[in-house]
Amino acid sequence: MSGIDWARGEVAALIGSGKEEVIFTSGASESNNTVFSIFRDLIDEGGDRKRIITTTIEHPATRETVKYLQKKGYSIDLCPVDRIGRVDMEAMEKLIDSDVCLVSVMLGNNESGTIQPVKEIAAMAHAKGAYMHTDATQAIGKIPVYVDDLGVDYLSLSAHKFYGPKGIGVLYARKGAPLAPFVHGGHQEGGMRAGTYNNQAIYGLGKAAELARLSVQEEHDKLWAMREALRRGIEERIPDVVVNGTNDEALCLPGTLNVSFPRAEGESILLYLDLEGIEVSTGSACATGSLEPSYVLLAAGLPVELAHGSVRFSFGRYNTMEDVDYVLEKLPPIIDRIRAMSTRKA
Numbered sequence: 001m002s003g004i005d006w007a008r009g010e011v012a013a014l015i016g017s018g019k020e021e022v023i024f025t026s027g028a029s030e031s032n033n034t035v036f037s038i039f040r041d042l043i044d045e046g047g048d049r050k051r052i053i054t055t056t057i058e059h060p061a062t063r064e065t066v067k068y069l070q071k072k073g074y075s076i077d078l079c080p081v082d083r084i085g086r087v088d089m090e091a092m093e094k095l096i097d098s099d100v101c102l103v104s105v106m107l108g109n110n111e112s113g114t115i116q117p118v119k120e121i122a123a124m125a126h127a128k129g130a131y132m133h134t135d136a137t138q139a140i141g142k143i144p145v146y147v148d149d150l151g152v153d154y155l156s157l158s159a160h161k162f163y164g165p166k167g168i169g170v171l172y173a174r175k176g177a178p179l180a181p182f183v184h185g186g187h188q189e190g191g192m193r194a195g196t197y198n199n200q201a202i203y204g205l206g207k208a209a210e211l212a213r214l215s216v217q218e219e220h221d222k223l224w225a226m227r228e229a230l231r232r233g234i235e236e237r238i239p240d241v242v243v244n245g246t247n248d249e250a251l252c253l254p255g256t257l258n259v260s261f262p263r264a265e266g267e268s269i270l271l272y273l274d275l276e277g278i279e280v281s282t283g284s285a286c287a288t289g290s291l292e293p294s295y296v297l298l299a300a301g302l303p304v305e306l307a308h309g310s311v312r313f314s315f316g317r318y319n320t321m322e323d324v325d326y327v328l329e330k331l332p333p334i335i336d337r338i339r340a341m342s343t344r345k346a
Contacts, residue, residue, distance in 0.1 A: 004197060007206025014209040015136075015155060016146035017172050023189045024202055027169035028137040029061040031156035032104075034171055034182045035133045036065050039102040040074060042178060049101035049130070051075045053092070055116075056299040057085055058106055059135055063295075079105075084246040085114040085300040093124055100130040107150075108139035111296040111312055112245035113256030115139070122151035131177060137161050137169075141212035142220055142253055153177040159201070163317060164208030168201035223254035223315045226324050230313060231257055233328040238335050242306055244297055255315040258297070260306040264338040269311050272334040278327055281312040 005019070012019045025031045036052070043050050054066055056078045066076050079092045087105060096103060103125040108115050122132040133154035136145050141162030147155055155172040159165055173179050179192060186194030212219075234241055244258040261269060266282035273280055282294070293307035302310075313327070 003199060003203050003206070007202045007209070010206040010209040010213070011170055014140070014145075014213045015157075015172060016148055018175065020190075021147075021172055021175055023171045023173060023192055024197070024205075025169050025171050025193065026167055027160075028059075028135055028156040028158040031154075031169055031171035032059075032061045032133075032135055033065050035102070035104065035154050035156070036062075036069060037182060038178050038180055039131075040069060041180060042101060043074060049099055051077065051097075051100045052102045052104070053077045053079060053095050053100055053130075054104045055079045055081060055087055055106070057081050057109055057112075057296045058104070059110055059137070062104060062106070062135060081114075081300055083301050084251070085109055085112040085244070085296060086246075086251065087116050087121065089117065089120065092121060096124050096128050096130060098128055100125070100128060102131050102133060104133040104135070106138070107134045107136040107145065108143070108253040108256075109245075109296060110138045110256075111294055112258050112300065113253040114245045115143070115251050115253060118150050118152065122153075126151065138253060138256075141208075141216060142223060142255055144216055147172055147174070159205040159208055162208050162212045165201045165204040168198060168205045170205070219317065220254045222317075223319075224249060226315045226319055226321060227254055227257050227313075229321060230324045230327060231259075233324065234259060234331065237328060237332045242302075244300070244302065244310060257313040257315075258310055259313070260297075260302065260310040261335050261338075262306060262309055263342045264309050264335050266308055266310050268338050269309075269334060272338070273311075273327075273330065276330045276334075278330060281314065282310065 008019050008022045011022045039052060054062060070076055077095050079095055080088045082088055103121060105116050105118055105121050107118050118134045125132045131153040134152050135156045137158050139145050140157045153174045158169040181192050183193045183195055188194055231243060240262050242260040244260060246252050270280055270282055293304055294310060297307040297310055
């Protein structure tokens, strides 16, 4: 068995798919774009199914692709979400009809941590004859993710999100689902994606998939314990805070905690924490440099001021409870300092 075949098998074992359904890509952004391109071409070929549905809280890899397609005249509907950032299922049911070809909903949100009801949405889509795609990038390695359980036809993932190399990922495409070459020129990946293999990255992806498969429950439990310890500590030590998303363990990625601090700008909090050696985010890492409030939080109905004052704490394999204690030592006086300087009234 070649190293590439071994790695493909490890990815298949991680997500519960067949090896032949795993296609190596440069990452989830490419995988997402590929799925939309497949259905753009199908729409161009004619037929009754000319509409695509996604949501208001997707990662930029989907969000920007959708904007591009809309500019080109394609019909794409964005399903709203509720107060915790979870898909409004009544609205989704109304949107999915016999003219829909594809429904694309991320599995876990990168900013709020909210887990989406992908399994239920896939059942709705299939009942109307549509195909289902999910971007599972944030969820892989943190919660169990199995394509048959979710009922999806396509799934995107990136290796670096579960400690593999950067620049390598996967598009899972269920056998029989529409698929067309998205890089022409060679026989690689069954003719679907031509180009010389990045062997080292693929091997790294395979090893990361193996380790993730063997440790997913342990990883989940550790991350959730740190997340909850930080949440409780913040609520106990800092008055007037808003936890965004949900604290329901079944509905939240374990390594994500998003908190708004009224009368304190998120950018200011980030800078002060950075001086203390604490790295946080004020939104999607892929939107670095933007001073706009999080579109994910705004879509969930959060007021602009609270969205501006939001900070995302992310936990990983190498964090410890000592890190949580350090944050809880440094964060309260920082919030007090920023609020004292604020000219806004409570």
